[in-house]
Amino acid sequence: MKIIKELLPYLIIILTVILIRTFIVTPVIVNGPSMSPTLDGNEVMILKKYDTKYERFDIVVVNKSVDGDNLIKRVIGLPNETIEYRHEKLYINDEVIDDPYANGKTGVIPKTTLGPDEYFVMGDNRENSTDSRIIGIIKKRELEGTIGIVLYPFDKFGNVDKK
Secondary structure (H helix, E strand, O other): OHHHHHHHHHHHHHHHHHHHHHHOEEEEEOOOOOOOOOOOOOOEEEEEOOOOOOOOOOEEEEEEEEOOEEEEEEEEEOOOOEEEEEOOEEEEOOEEEOOOOOEOOOOOEEEEEOOOOEEEEEOOEOOOOOOHHHHOOEEHHHEEEEEEEEEEOHHHOEEOOOO
């Protein structure tokens, strides 16, 4: 009994940490240049797993492995929208939308209509990003949550703001 009493606080702490990382927040590391210049790579950020109401231009973690890492991308197209890129301009439901995060040439994306639980995601570095142009439309269940806080490097500590 004495051993159980001594171990109980540690077990509670471990269980609490596991529950927080599983359902609320967990750290993620940005890998690669696909989100440059917003994120350069190797930043440590907080993934908010509870944030499941995704908006255009949110930065999200996609549960699709490329070279062993989950993808960190920006939401461009939302459910039930029609997305298209032509002449380096983003069209949502046939209206031009300013895309302030596009860095480099996006290329042509043919008119694509998203379903009720589908998203179109792209990296900010359009010329060096494995995103919906390559891996296809993302289902909501494949989105793990949003990212908005940089923990490291310390000179970038704080929120990653949407313009």
